[in-house]
Amino acid sequence: MQEQFFSYLKSKTPDTSSFVDEVAGVLDVGYDAAYRRINLKTTLSIDEAVKLARYYKISLNKLFEVGSEHSILADLSPPLQSIDGINMWMKKSYENLIPLTKIKGCSVIYSAKDIPVFHTLKDNYLSRYKIYVWLKDIEPEITKKKITFDDFIKSIPKDLLDNAFRLGNIYKDINITEIWNNTTINGTLQQVLYYFEAGALSKDLALKICSDIEDVIRDIEKQAIKQSLDASKGQAIYNLYVNHIHNMSNTMMVITPMQKVFFIPFSVISYIKIEHQPTCEMRYDIFKKEMSSSKLLVNAGEKDRSLFFNRIHHKINRLRERIRIDDDAFDFE
Structure with a gap:
């Protein structure tokens, strides 16, 4: 050895x-x-x-040659325990992605259980709300002190927002393939409903967040039809698949000419990183099977494409109506 x-x-x-x-x-x-x-x-x-x-x-797997298909080594990202931790995660993620924009043939595949984070990191209420939700999950004091989103938005650090927007922009220069299903939108909408009902989110800001989600979906639809990401320096390719069979997982794979690496969600926005190439190839095969049983939206007929996005807009409108009328009888199905 x-x-x-x-x-x-x-x-x-x-x-x-x-x-x-x-x-x-x-x-x-x-x-x-x-x-x-x-x-x-x-x-x-x-x-x-x-x-x-x-x-x-x-890779440590190459180091120890733990080559069994049943035994591999993985890296766990640092735990996030505060707003400073989220800020550091933004910075490190950006630094890790910069080299990928310079590698010819580099691409990302994303199994979207939720809206991929890079779509939401824009200068709007939704990005600020996502940071608030992450912080609520990792910082107990936010809940103990009953800090609402309306309070939080007044004091969110500028450098955190700058790092978030910078991270969102860097993805525009990487070829991306996403696999969605009919429930991909549900998690984001459920978060808005939950904190609105809990009194942590005002009606006014909840409605503004709904508008931001709607804008994100419209942008995704345009990019899926064009097969390219807006504002990309090198015309990065964007492919959106819709799968009606499998559940998505928020697993992301980075593919370069040298190797494949994939990331599995661990908690909030932390992840487990797998570099063991035989395992990466197995996960890549799963992605390919999911895509083979999916529809690439640019190739789907206008009717199928419209049905998919109209269903999403319908869910957003139902949430908007729920917030306006404050009626308990509501779900996304």
């Missing part, structure tokens, strides 16, 4: 570099000590292996 590991690291080293010197520098050991590890005369410790894996940016 150690021999295979060092063989893989060598392939990552430029021909002009001394591999032994490089390993010695990363591990902070002498030339002879590094040489003994490379030639298997000294066993590599786990801590040393992790240092090398991080330096050469390789």
Whole structure:
């Protein structure tokens, strides 16, 4: 295993570099000590292996060769416990996405149980409301102090909003395929209804959020018909599939010419990251099966396309009516 590991690291080293010197520098050991590890005369410790894996940016699954289909390693994103944590998540997500915009052939597939977050990160009430909902889930003091959205919107940090809008914009330069079903809209609408009924959201702002959701859906419809994202610098491709069979999961896969990586929701907006390539290929096959049993909306007839989006607009209008008349007899079905 150690021999295979060092063989893989060598392939990552430029021909002009001394591999032994490089390993010695990363591990902070002498030339002879590094040489003994490379030639298997000294066993590599786990801590040393992790240092090398991080330096050469390789998956821990490659490091330990935990290659069984039943046993893989995964990374868990840092826990979000405050508004500062959400702000840091915005910054890190942006930094992680920037390189993808420079890779030719890079794309994202998204199984949309809810409206993908990058559609909602715009300068409107909906984006601010989404941040409020995330914070309610991770910060108990918000609930204890009975802070309403109307209160929260007056004090939301400007740099947090700037980072949110910046993150939303970066997605416009990545090819994206989304798979929706008839319930994808429900989670967002249910959140508005819940906090309105709980008294944490005023009628006026609830109605404005409904209008923002409607605008987002109209933009998505236009982009699905054009098969391109608005304001994209490089004409990024946008494909929207509708699936009437499977439940979606908010699982996202990033595909590059070098590898595939996918992300599974863990809590709120945190996630589990999987880089193990055999597992990624298995998940990619699931995506392909879901797409094969779905309709690509640009190829669907005008009737099918209109039915799908009209059903969504009907749900938004029903929520709007519910807020206006304050009638308890309401659901989305």
